[in-house]
Amino acid sequence: MASKTPVGFIGLGNMGNPMAKNLVKHGYPVIAYDVFPEACKEFQDLGAQVTESPADVAERADRIITMLPSSPNVREVYTGANGILKKVKKGSLLIDSSTIDPAVSKELAKAVEKMGAVFMDAPVSGGVGAARAGNLTFMVGGVEQEFNAAKELLTCMGSNVIYCGEVGTGQAAKICNNMLLAISMIGTAETMNLGIRLGLDPKLLAKILNMSSGRCWSSDTYNPVPGVMEGVPSANNYQGGFGTTLMAKDLGLAQISATNSMTPVPLGSQAHQIYRMMCAKGYALKDFSAVFQFLREEETL
Amino acid sequence: MASKTPVGFIGLGNMGNPMAKNLVKHGYPVIAYDVFPEACKEFQDLGAQVTESPADVAERADRIITMLPSSPNVREVYTGANGILKKVKKGSLLIDSSTIDPAVSKELAKAVEKMGAVFMDAPVSGGVGAARAGNLTFMVGGVEQEFNAAKELLTCMGSNVIYCGEVGTGQAAKICNNMLLAISMIGTAETMNLGIRLGLDPKLLAKILNMSSGRCWSSDTYNPVPGVMEGVPSANNYQGGFGTTLMAKDLGLAQISATNSMTPVPLGSQAHQIYRMMCAKGYALKDFSAVFQFLREEETL
Amino acid sequence: MASKTPVGFIGLGNMGNPMAKNLVKHGYPVIAYDVFPEACKEFQDLGAQVTESPADVAERADRIITMLPSSPNVREVYTGANGILKKVKKGSLLIDSSTIDPAVSKELAKAVEKMGAVFMDAPVSGGVGAARAGNLTFMVGGVEQEFNAAKELLTCMGSNVIYCGEVGTGQAAKICNNMLLAISMIGTAETMNLGIRLGLDPKLLAKILNMSSGRCWSSDTYNPVPGVMEGVPSANNYQGGFGTTLMAKDLGLAQISATNSMTPVPLGSQAHQIYRMMCAKGYALKDFSAVFQFLREEETL
Amino acid sequence: MASKTPVGFIGLGNMGNPMAKNLVKHGYPVIAYDVFPEACKEFQDLGAQVTESPADVAERADRIITMLPSSPNVREVYTGANGILKKVKKGSLLIDSSTIDPAVSKELAKAVEKMGAVFMDAPVSGGVGAARAGNLTFMVGGVEQEFNAAKELLTCMGSNVIYCGEVGTGQAAKICNNMLLAISMIGTAETMNLGIRLGLDPKLLAKILNMSSGRCWSSDTYNPVPGVMEGVPSANNYQGGFGTTLMAKDLGLAQISATNSMTPVPLGSQAHQIYRMMCAKGYALKDFSAVFQFLREEETL
Known part of the structure; x- marks a missing residue:
């Protein structure tokens, strides 16, 4: 277990909280961030590393999951002044599980690709109950070769992970x-x-x-x-x-x-x-x- | 077989034709009427009695099924100058399988009741194929005590006969x-x-x-x-x-x-x-x- | 004034009341009926003759205006057990100012025509205020030759009387x-x-x-x-x-x-x-x- | 006339063409650009200066009007690699007459403001005929103090210039x-x-x-x-x-x-x-x- 590499998780709200906990349960060291510091506290107690910004997460983890309320939040977390893109490492895998406009997913995928990293959209169906039980359904869009790498993480949180096609098709x-x-x-x-x-x-x-x-x-x-x-x-x-x-x-x-x-x-x-x-x-x-x-x-x- | 009492059938179009044939197959003497005389010819060859008007049908049969295109046709067949109501016998059972406004079904049920007879609406689901195969679904509205009498006939034409409640609920x-x-x-x-x-x-x-x-x-x-x-x-x-x-x-x-x-x-x-x-x-x-x-x-x- | 022939008015509600009063003001003897007897009382005081039924109105007046809430009311007033058609005189002019389904207007016009009388639909625009002030707009459908006869009465209640075409076009x-x-x-x-x-x-x-x-x-x-x-x-x-x-x-x-x-x-x-x-x-x-x-x-x- | 300072015009299509011509008629030296070079040719013959890019226009004129088909075009002309913002001078007045999402107008206004210039949205009503006749209606959004400066230009092309409020309200x-x-x-x-x-x-x-x-x-x-x-x-x-x-x-x-x-x-x-x-x-x-x-x-x- 100890050998698992860390996973970043940004957005620890109603859905993100139980999802991130399921990663912890599966033995992944979690690097956590939320715009409300109190949302992170619980994860500190669980042994997660809490950071100051999305950029910090990107510095410490090369696989990051985001779970945010809407398009502007996702844009900010990726492209903001302290956003992921400021420090993302080449070859990183960035998975966005927020439900947003597929056009925004495509736009972010392009920006991520320019940095030499990979972006996938992976919104979920199933609510808070399914998030807790770890049986969400993930609909995944992005480069097919990276799907297995994404699936490895997503199966910790969901029972059903479906590859839908190019970026944006998950949304x-x-x-x-x-x-x-x-x-x-x-x-x-x-x-x-x-x-x-x-x-x-x-x-x-x-x-x-x-x-x-x-x-x-x-x-x-x-x-x-x-x-x-x-x-x-x-x-x-x-x-x-x-x-x-x-x-x-x-x-x-x-x-x-x-x-x-x-x-x-x-x-x-x-x-x-x-x-x-x-x-x-x-x-x-x-x-x-x-x-x-x-x-x-x-x-x- | 010979002991079965005759059944009137009015409206021998795309749907009515195969429905009436299924009654014949089940041994019911059919008293037929259609506004287009040629539609009846085939039934004459099958041994059915062909009549001149809905009133004639009502004179010769105390169970009548109607299968017509729309509300005005049903109204005419029941209340027209040579309509069923002109000669309907007390105690007759009149089943309308047309798809029409439930308010018209209720209106006709009242008129029929005044003559001492019983009206039920029994529209079908399933198209021409199901009519031929005798596996239509009938949704039946009317007095519950008469449902079994209606069901006896309808099961010759359908595999599913559902009692829905008072008159109009079939529609x-x-x-x-x-x-x-x-x-x-x-x-x-x-x-x-x-x-x-x-x-x-x-x-x-x-x-x-x-x-x-x-x-x-x-x-x-x-x-x-x-x-x-x-x-x-x-x-x-x-x-x-x-x-x-x-x-x-x-x-x-x-x-x-x-x-x-x-x-x-x-x-x-x-x-x-x-x-x-x-x-x-x-x-x-x-x-x-x-x-x-x-x-x-x-x-x- | 005394020479004017009486006009029947059926339906003395929010709209009918001020409309009928305008007829009185113009010197027409009014023969009144409303399903609520208290609605007639005021008209008795104004010298109108109050009757027991629409049929009574038809017996005493050969021009009748109806102003009722909806199609079933109009049907009942015309074709009910004590309806206008029971006693309508040949050559009578029956004007319905209710707002109803034009198909019902047409149906009533046929029934009226069979009795040798004339039916016109003449719904109004303008509310209670316009009814009081006598400046309603009437949209009139019916046989064109009778339009002037209708207009004579309607101008007592409205400032604008428009001929729209055959029966039902007013509606x-x-x-x-x-x-x-x-x-x-x-x-x-x-x-x-x-x-x-x-x-x-x-x-x-x-x-x-x-x-x-x-x-x-x-x-x-x-x-x-x-x-x-x-x-x-x-x-x-x-x-x-x-x-x-x-x-x-x-x-x-x-x-x-x-x-x-x-x-x-x-x-x-x-x-x-x-x-x-x-x-x-x-x-x-x-x-x-x-x-x-x-x-x-x-x-x- | 010769003393008038030049005005940039970007987008010389069905609408932009007659609008820019009206500026020429009013004696404004026009600095023109269109993504299709042939659209500019006519203006060269009229004495306008034709440029290679929106940035070139911004370099030579401190008042620029844009008239483009849709939001992405406007974004590209402003923020693209050779866009207006690459060379815009402090104090410039940039007027966008395209019909686009008011949210995009606001976004561009912020970017323009950062460069020390002013952005106004001024979409038109009236079609090609009104553009030719110079009697378009302009609905203008932006800082009120700049409205008169904008109006001076817009009245060359329209008969009605209405101030609507802050940026985006024109749209x-x-x-x-x-x-x-x-x-x-x-x-x-x-x-x-x-x-x-x-x-x-x-x-x-x-x-x-x-x-x-x-x-x-x-x-x-x-x-x-x-x-x-x-x-x-x-x-x-x-x-x-x-x-x-x-x-x-x-x-x-x-x-x-x-x-x-x-x-x-x-x-x-x-x-x-x-x-x-x-x-x-x-x-x-x-x-x-x-x-x-x-x-x-x-x-x-």
Whole structure:
């Protein structure tokens, strides 16, 4: 174990914290950084080396994982005044697990390549629970020859590591899945609501959909209607799960990618607008299946 | 066999023809009517009795199945000058397998009840192939005590007969399923198109979606992208399958039901508009998965 | 004055009440009916004859105006057990000023014609204020030869009486205008909101739009942003004006007409969904320009 | 005249060409650059100095106007290897009349400020005709003290120069106007189409809308229905005017600004999708009012 070379980890938030801990568990010496020093403290106690900046991390580790909230944070961590690129070593492997605009991933990959290092995008699916359990899914984009090196680290944190293609395709796969998920979830919510108003029992309707061509993950695994399934957010007042705010963010990325590639996404863009409106109507922190509740509210005078 | 009492069948088109033949095969004497006399000829040869009007059918049979294109046709067949209601016998069982507005089903059920007879709505899923093979799915709405009597006939034509609740809920279940189907199909099409433009291989993307939360019948069983699956309309230039025109019709019914019940269906109404536009752009007779092709077309100057 | 022949008036609600009073003011003996007897009391005091049913009205007057909330009410008043058609005299002129589905207008016109009488649809624009002041706009559909006879009565209540074409076109003109109004209003609201978030002063932005190609009635006459104009509902917490509930109703009629005529209305159907959602989120009784407030709400965690 | 100091002009395309000519007409010595050398030739003949790069322009002129197709072009001209910023003089005034993402305008303004110069965004409304006639409208964002200096130049090319606020608000005003314009145009097109299918005469319907609350620039000045008005693109097979491709581009900018500012734009985003689809269906080069034709096409089997 002691022979393992250190791994840098930047961004120790809700997701990064359990991910980095899984690296520690697998015996990797971790070189940690977070913009909030208190986030690092726990890792100091676990024996990790805590640093002052992304540049410091790059100086001490030639494999670095970043897990940050959004594109501007990732840009800053890479290209900022004390960013990774200031001290990155030739041949380093830089893996970004943040969910960001694939165009930004490509832009950073070019900058990294100029320094003689390698960049891969590897966003995850699965939430905090999967991060803790170490069974995230990683969708990986980048040079294929480096995929095995990345996979070695990522399998410490995930049970499923999929090679998607060139840089940016990991992000693309993630935002595509989440866009279709949002569309199916809103579709399931409005369909269930319509059926109920037309006199159908919700459990029966779900059963019919699930044995028919309307079947989808949102109807058969994560049904948004309270009382239809157990163990899902709709059974628990839409707590836990995947927050509406995060879904709105991912749909914003899909929208930007679609706009830039001139791709028509009529339902994806409408789904984006609906989650946007929900965020402003008190649903920001509820699970995204709460769109059923949002649409369900009765008209009253 | 000879002891079976006759069954009326009105509407011998693409769907009604094979359905009525399955009744004949099961030994039921069929009393047939169609607005186009030539549609009946084949049944005469099969030993069916051919009549001059729906009223005539009602005079000779106390169980009648109707299979017609749209609400006005069903209204005419029931309440027209020579309609069923002119001669319907007390205690008759009238089953309408057309796909129509559930509000019209309810209206007809009331009129039928006044005559001392029973009305059930029993629209089908599954197309001409399933009608021939006798494995349609029937979604049945009406008085529960009469369900078994209806089921006896419907099982001659379908492998799946589901009781949905009071009159109109069969229609409700059907249009709900088809609305969610349309939403998921368009969603799958725009997602696949976006992924392809972002550099993903379509087969790989389908595989990722199908193991993730974006999974739906349209992605895993009826994928709209040529080359991803075999034996589906997208593998055959979108021929066969479920026509865009028929999907547009069902979405129109969903829209009217939603408007009348003041139910918000933001994606359902957008799906309706998209299939509406496709009908006017040369896609009317293609399978509804051709929405991929519709969205796929490249912008050119 | 005494020589004027009586005019029937059915439906003495918010709109019907001041309209019927204007007929009285112009010297017409009014034969009144309302489903709520108390609504008639005031007219009794004004010297009107109050009756027991629409049929009674038809017995005593050969010109009748109806002003009712929705299609089912109009159907009942015409074709119900004690409806107008039970006693309508040959040659009567029946004018419906309700806003309803043009298909229902056509259906009633046929039934009226069978009785040897004439039906015209004449929905109004302008609210309660215009009804009081007698300056409503009437959009009239029906046989052109009868237009002058209708106009004689309608000019007592409105300043603008427009002949639109055959039966149903009055309704068509009204719902077309209101659909475009709803689209422009939502468009103005989201545009103003976007501009404000991008740093523009709302008054300046309104001024720029109003001198440019974005100009519309909603931006230059009825601006939805508080502080931009005086004397409009947005200056008075969205009280008064044209209620969100009424706009949702008219958009529902537009939607049904569009569905039945297979006309794509992508923005009209989306506008309908938005007003539908607003009704369920506490905006039902606010002026329809409150969509600015609905979209304006900030996202907070 | 000879005493006027030179003005740099970068981007001599459809719009830039007549704009720069108007500067020449007003006696300004022009320092010209275009990425296509042949675009400069004409200006050489007019006595302008033609240069090799944006940096060269910056070396020779301390007032520069840029008129380029999109954000990446503007970025390249400013920050590229031979970009303006390589040689810009302190105190220079740099005016960008391209229509781009306001976030990019802000980013460039910061970079320009670091060099001791001033950046203003000044996109135009009015097309090639207005550029030739010198009556464009300029919407200007930037430091207020510099507005008069900018106005001196811009009035040579436009009849209307409006100060909008800080950097980026010129772009904001432009994309807001065009978003509302697109929404109103599509709304007018679907309303006119619905009215026609419901039996209304198009001229009459336009007249009714224009005297009512549905009135907008698209209905009263630029009606999209052939036969309603003269001298507009709809009277000339949708040739000339403002191309669908350009509208789609501006709506993409509005979409990106809305996504980044988390502003819900439900109709704006739908308008974007519709123009996107039109571009792929053969409408790219037609005037944007051709959306009427797009929606008008009849369904046929």
